[in-house]
Amino acid sequence: MSTENTSDQLFNNSVKILTDLIAFKTISGEDNSSLINYCDEILKKLGATSFKTFDNEKRRVNLFATLKAKHPSNKKPIILSGHTDVVPVSKGWNTDPFVATVKNDKLFGRGACDMKGFIACTLAFAPIYSKANLDRDIHFSYTFDEETACIGAPILIEELKKRGVNDAICIIGEPTNMKIIDAHKGCYEYTTYFEGLAGHSSAPHKGVSAVEYASRYVNKLIELREKLKERSPKDSIFDPPHSTLSIGGIFGGIAHNVIADKCHVNWETRPVVKEDGVFLNTELDKYANEILLPDMKKVFPNSFITKKIIGEVTGFDRDKKSNACELVSNLTGDNTREVVSFGTEAGLFQEIGISTVVCGPGSIEQAHKIDEFIVLDELKKCLNLLDGIKGQSISNK
Ligand SMILES: [Zn+2]
Numbered sequence: 001m002s003t004e005n006t007s008d009q010l011f012n013n014s015v016k017i018l019t020d021l022i023a024f025k026t027i028s029g030e031d032n033s034s035l036i037n038y039c040d041e042i043l044k045k046l047g048a049t050s051f052k053t054f055d056n057e058k059r060r061v062n063l064f065a066t067l068k069a070k071h072p073s074n075k076k077p078i079i080l081s082g083h084t085d086v087v088p089v090s091k092g093w094n095t096d097p098f099v100a101t102v103k104n105d106k107l108f109g110r111g112a113c114d115m116k117g118f119i120a121c122t123l124a125f126a127p128i129y130s131k132a133n134l135d136r137d138i139h140f141s142y143t144f145d146e147e148t149a150c151i152g153a154p155i156l157i158e159e160l161k162k163r164g165v166n167d168a169i170c171i172i173g174e175p176t177n178m179k180i181i182d183a184h185k186g187c188y189e190y191t192t193y194f195e196g197l198a199g200h201s202s203a204p205h206k207g208v209s210a211v212e213y214a215s216r217y218v219n220k221l222i223e224l225r226e227k228l229k230e231r232s233p234k235d236s237i238f239d240p241p242h243s244t245l246s247i248g249g250i251f252g253g254i255a256h257n258v259i260a261d262k263c264h265v266n267w268e269t270r271p272v273v274k275e276d277g278v279f280l281n282t283e284l285d286k287y288a289n290e291i292l293l294p295d296m297k298k299v300f301p302n303s304f305i306t307k308k309i310i311g312e313v314t315g316f317d318r319d320k321k322s323n324a325c326e327l328v329s330n331l332t333g334d335n336t337r338e339v340v341s342f343g344t345e346a347g348l349f350q351e352i353g354i355s356t357v358v359c360g361p362g363s364i365e366q367a368h369k370i371d372e373f374i375v376l377d378e379l380k381k382c383l384n385l386l387d388g389i390k391g392q393s394i395s396n397k
Helices: 006-022 033-045 112-131 153-162 211-231 274-300 325-330 344-349 376-391
Strands: 049-054 061-067 078-082 101-103 107-110 137-144 167-174 182-183 186-197 245-251 262-270 303-313 338-340 356-357 374-375
Touching: 006 033, 006 376, 033 049, 033 112, 033 137, 049 153, 049 182, 061 112, 101 262, 107 112, 112 374, 137 153, 137 303, 153 344, 167 325, 167 344, 182 344, 182 376, 186 211, 211 262, 211 274, 211 374, 245 303, 274 303, 274 374, 325 356, 325 376, 344 356, 344 376, 374 376
Parallel strands: 078 137, 078 167, 167 356, 182 338
Antiparallel strands: 049 061, 061 137, 101 107, 107 374, 182 356, 186 262, 186 303, 245 262
């Protein structure tokens, strides 16, 4: 940013755009198309080309827009990526969560840090990229439904693979206080449904208790959890070092004296390596289909056990020679590498060969909370990073 003046303008513009973005109530699962159109308009006016990918009902949209290099070089294109959805709001906010409110050095609103702040910065900076002598493409990637187990991003990434956009660097601007995050565990969530046969509790042999079979299933999960500990990789960078597993809830039954015909179990696992997820699911499915289900069917042939995948967020693996981390380190001077306990879309980009880093403005401490905010100074830091990217993306010729 060459002068004080442009720098102020840029910052004010990012606050203005963030205010607009917060006003779109893009709660996960809901229509986000107006927000996407808003972003698309801004970028199109600057000469960007773009394409959209959709969910099945075409209600939720991913946008991928590109400012083309004017002097193409062999530098890898850069993808600036953020999710457009926000988590729902609970009661107790001191301000309207969908009206950005600036108080002192903070801006309050749902999505302020997670992660419309980053998107606003990229849109505010886009005019500068568009005027620059870019020697590599700069892409803007805005996805839907990250918060509900990354539903949108895989649809976009499939398309990127088809279009051959996989030799690239991706910066995912989740709130990290602009620190470099280069790994996290996967996060797989499931609900397993059990259906048996109701009956009078005085004749347990005539019914099939879904609750009892669910309990056995839960026991198996706990047994497998111990196996996951044994599988812990030697040089694991995570805390705890092994894949974890947790039972979130068991729901079933109506009365003391009624055999429960329905029950479901919510559970999740956070694999440190993909193989652990495969191991766990294989063992578990085998137990359910070869031990529990035949037993249930002996009494009631229509019994079933169905495991529903709520979401399988791919883990993000540390890459010791990451182009993405190097780029950000060079620009921010931060040479640290950290792991986090929350999931992101990073593993999905990484999976198709894109060098990826998670680094963005704001703190995860304020995400998903009442009175979510972003410290305004974080936006300035993010704009500085984007300015640094410009410096690394212009031809000197
Ligand atoms: Zn987020």
